[in-house]
Amino acid sequence: MPSIKDVARLAGVSVGTVSNVLNRPEMVARETRMRVEAAVAQLGYVRNGSARQLRAGRSTTIAVVALDLTNPFFIDVLNGVETAAQDVDVNVMVVNSSKDAAREARLLRMFEEERPLGVLITPVNASGQRERLGGLISRGIPVVTFDSSSRHSYGCAVSVDDVLGGRLAGRHLLDRGHRRIAFAGGPFPVRQVEDRHHGLAGVLGPDGELTVIPLPDLTVATGRQAGKELAGLAREERPTAVFCANDLVAMGVLQELTQRGLRVPADVAILGYDDIDFAAAAAVPLSSIRQPREQLGRTAALMLLEEANSPGGHEHRHVVFQPDLVERVSTAHP
Amino acid sequence: MPSIKDVARLAGVSVGTVSNVLNRPEMVARETRMRVEAAVAQLGYVRNGSARQLRAGRSTTIAVVALDLTNPFFIDVLNGVETAAQDVDVNVMVVNSSKDAAREARLLRMFEEERPLGVLITPVNASGQRERLGGLISRGIPVVTFDSSSRHSYGCAVSVDDVLGGRLAGRHLLDRGHRRIAFAGGPFPVRQVEDRHHGLAGVLGPDGELTVIPLPDLTVATGRQAGKELAGLAREERPTAVFCANDLVAMGVLQELTQRGLRVPADVAILGYDDIDFAAAAAVPLSSIRQPREQLGRTAALMLLEEANSPGGHEHRHVVFQPDLVERVSTAHP
DNA sequence: GGCGGCGCTTGAACCGTATCAATGCTACGG
DNA sequence: CCGTAGCATTGATACGGTTCAAGCGCCGCC
Incomplete structure (x- = not known):
């Protein structure tokens, strides 16, 4: 494996000069530079990262x-x-x-x-x-x-700002006429989850009725779990909208509800978070809170x-x- | 930033010994080793990766x-x-x-x-x-x-073995009674695409009728494109099944077909490739060729x-x- | 008592590069 | 003709480790 010394020897210069050609080419004479470059090419020399970094x-x-x-x-x-x-x-x-x-x-x-x-x-x-x-x-x-x-x-x-995200979600769902709203997400010590929930709850106020479906994790699988819970509720007490702590959960909820014969958004509206590409590509394209x-x-x-x-x-x-x-x-x- | 020398000095040994404690602790006397370890801890010494790697x-x-x-x-x-x-x-x-x-x-x-x-x-x-x-x-x-x-x-x-994958797909679709089958994927110079197509075509033989929907890329977006093409065909000439070169494409196809009022699998069956988690979580859970x-x-x-x-x-x-x-x-x- | 061997430690060499003071050279002005 | 400035190049040093031959002290054996 050729080192800078081999290059120097072949080009007939010192290692310092080779180093200069490599790092500050403007400070070495044109003719020398070309000789060095030729030597580099001929030997297939490539710098040693560890040595550079050490130095x-x-x-x-x-x-x-x-x-x-x-x-x-x-x-x-x-x-x-x-x-x-x-x-x-x-x-x-x-x-x-x-x-x-x-x-x-x-x-x-x-x-x-x-x-x-x-x-x-x-x-x-x-x-x-x-x-x-x-x-x-x-x-x-x-x-x-x-x-x-x-x-x-x-x-x-x-x-x-996840609190703001939660607020946006809440306002949107209220706008759409929903009053019984669920929040699906967890675990709660996680700041994002907490903030999104908090924003939502703040906006709903006394008008709304907020159900929390706690999840151990934010994945498609737990989302399906949440969907199952929702579908199991009697129609008159079932939330008409779910705000999911992220899109994976929303996708799971969507799938489970659909499979159990509930229509989205007619029976239950779903709002996700993150706006991942898959959310837009879902069977029912998911509304979502987008983060930049x-x-x-x-x-x-x-x-x-x-x-x-x-x-x-x-x-x-x-x-x-x-x-x-x-x-x-x-x-x-x- | 403490170096191995500092550790050596503090422990009252040579750097070689410190190095040995770090790399071959069994060959240094217990008492010495403990002194060195104490010095390491006291100084908060951590080895320099570049130096190690250089050597x-x-x-x-x-x-x-x-x-x-x-x-x-x-x-x-x-x-x-x-x-x-x-x-x-x-x-x-x-x-x-x-x-x-x-x-x-x-x-x-x-x-x-x-x-x-x-x-x-x-x-x-x-x-x-x-x-x-x-x-x-x-x-x-x-x-x-x-x-x-x-x-x-x-x-x-x-x-x-992508050719085998294509064959599995073909056999499965034939089993299900499909004769007019589409393959959605591309670009064709890509070996995977070519092989999957090749496997499918080989199995279909003269019985089947294979339509290729060439795509520039394997993404949800191009999958939607393919879905649009399919949906645009008259019912009697539309393939009854699509084999997609990967699941992203399949998801796109699924979405587009669903949105245009076609039922999956009743009107068009969809078979994907890769078996990504999202495929199982789609509105209509996707059949797929799984790779380990x-x-x-x-x-x-x-x-x-x-x-x-x-x-x-x-x-x-x-x-x-x-x-x-x-x-x-x-x-x-x- | 001398010698060999063993266990542990030491010190120096080396890895490949960047940097910088020192050097050599040229040319120019006085 | 000398001093000097400026440019290009050099050579030594440091970076922080690993490794290994050599050294050292000690013990047991002959």
């Missing part, structure tokens, strides 16, 4: 710790991150915590060793967050949390890069985006 | 170049990879080529510099595959292709690790899995 003390890739890659929401966020990173020639690597705190801890420990340019993370849960992220932060590795489960973060953060996913990712990446590039003082910021409502058939007028 | 010449993380993270299929494969890697304490990092050849090339170049333990990849396309992967291979970095678009690979490969996704990933990872651990001779292998059929409502008897 430089910093990497050039940012790490994203995704909470759950099976949720398309994160994939879209990821796209935003990659867009921003690409512009400044920074690489993005993704790892998957799969909502597993132990696994997340392992990954973060690994990053303490690898020292990426920065870490973008949706932490698994609030408890222990401080300890798990502390190692990175104290080592000077910028950490930006996005869509965090915790209300207060250590460092920069970007999120979407790519923008979320892009902004998070930009904040991370900014922090990484300002060695001195850096003001941590907290950017909050606003969700909006996407109306589709599942909440149309009966 | 060792090899990394301990394997890289996965995913073709398209928006397709849940790959996420499941990824899970299999992570399972296998976890067992031997190897990390997995994911990057996303997004079906973009230029991007893939950039990522592979980066890996030539970073020298991961190995690279797992579904190449964007067959053409140019040799050049893009050649750099890695000639540098001794094992490459395993999975679900590759090319029929012949350089190195180990794991894939699923996690196993695909697990096997690919194991082959990669094996190659990485056999410095001498290593026989490249090609493992082919068999798909099977999952029957659901979308192809039930009318």
Whole structure:
């Protein structure tokens, strides 16, 4: 495997010069540069990343710790991150915590060793967050949390106003004439779930009647569970609309209701959250609360890069985006 | 930032000893070891990954170049990879080529510099595959292709028999009494698409009447396009079943047909491919050809690790899995 | 008592690169 | 003709580990 020394020897220059050709080509004489470039090509030389990083003390890739890659929401966020990173020639690597705190801890420990340019993370849960992220932060590795489960973060953060999302949902359903409304989601310690519920409840006020269908998880499977519960209720006490804590749940509810002969939206209206592509593609296209996913990712990446590039003082910021409502058939007028 | 030297000084030993405590603890005296461990803890020392890797010449993380993270299929494969890697304490990092050849090339170049333990990849396309992967291979970095678009690979490969998948689909639809059958998929240079079509066509023989609805891409959107085409046909010439090149397409077809008042499976049966979770959760649960996704990933990872651990001779292998059929409502008897 | 062997530790070499002070060279102005 | 400025190149050093031959002290054996 040719090293920079081999290149130097072949080109008849010193290693310093080769390094200059590679990193600051403008400061080496044209003729020398060409000789070096020829040698590089001839040997098929490629720089050694570890050596560079060791010397430089910093990497050039940012790490994203995704909470759950099976949720398309994160994939879209990821796209935003990659867009921003690409512009400044920074690489993005993704790892998957799969909502597993132990696994997340392992990954973060690994990053303490690898020292990426920065870490973008949706932490698994609030408890222990401080300890798990502390190692990175104290080592000077910028950490930006996005869509965090915790209300207060250590460092920069970007999120979407979930209380507002809940309010949008509530107003929309009231507008459509619904008064008996269900909220399907959980677990409740999760901030997003709590906030969305809270926003909804706040808007309904005394006029509405709010039923909560608690779920252990936000997946299609638990959504079906919720659908089953709804379908089991007598018509006169069944909510006429369900607000689901995310689109996966909404899809499950939709499927179960449909299969049990209930019509959406005529019998029960369904409103989801996240506006994932699959939601629009459902049999009854789902209305949903849309989060600016790519923008979320892009902004998070930009904040991370900014922090990484300002060695001195850096003001941590907290950017909050606003969700909006996407109306589709599942909440149309009966 | 404390280095190994600081630890050595604090513990009153040489750096070599500290290194031994970290890497071969059994060969250092108990008392010394404890002193070193105490020093490590006190300083909060963590090893420098780049330095280790520079010295060792090899990394301990394997890289996965995913073709398209928006397709849940790959996420499941990824899970299999992570399972296998976890067992031997190897990390997995994911990057996303997004079906973009230029991007893939950039990522592979980066890996030539970073020298991961190995690279797992579904190449964007067959053409140019040799050049893009050649750099890695000639540098001794094992490459395993999975679900590759090319029929012949350089190195180990794991894939699923798509021709068989097509045959299973064809037989099933014939069994159900269908004779006018459509295949929706594309682009055709893609091996998977070609093979699935080929398998189907082979089984139909002269009895059946096969219509091909070519698509530029396998997404929900193009699936809707296909659905529109189907719905536009007069009843007597409309195929009574569609075999879709993947589940995303099938979902699009399903949605469009349903919205245009056609019943599934009564008017048109739909058969998908991949058996992603969303397929089971569709309004009309989709029948689909299932690929052993996690196993695909697990096997690919194991082959990669094996190659990485056999410095001498290593026989490249090609493992082919068999798909099977999952029957659901979308192809039930009318 | 000397010697061999064993268990543990040491110190130095090395991995491949970036950086920077020092050096050499040229050309130019005084 | 000398001093100097400017440019291109060099060579040494540091980055933080791992590894390995060599050293050291101690014990048991002959």
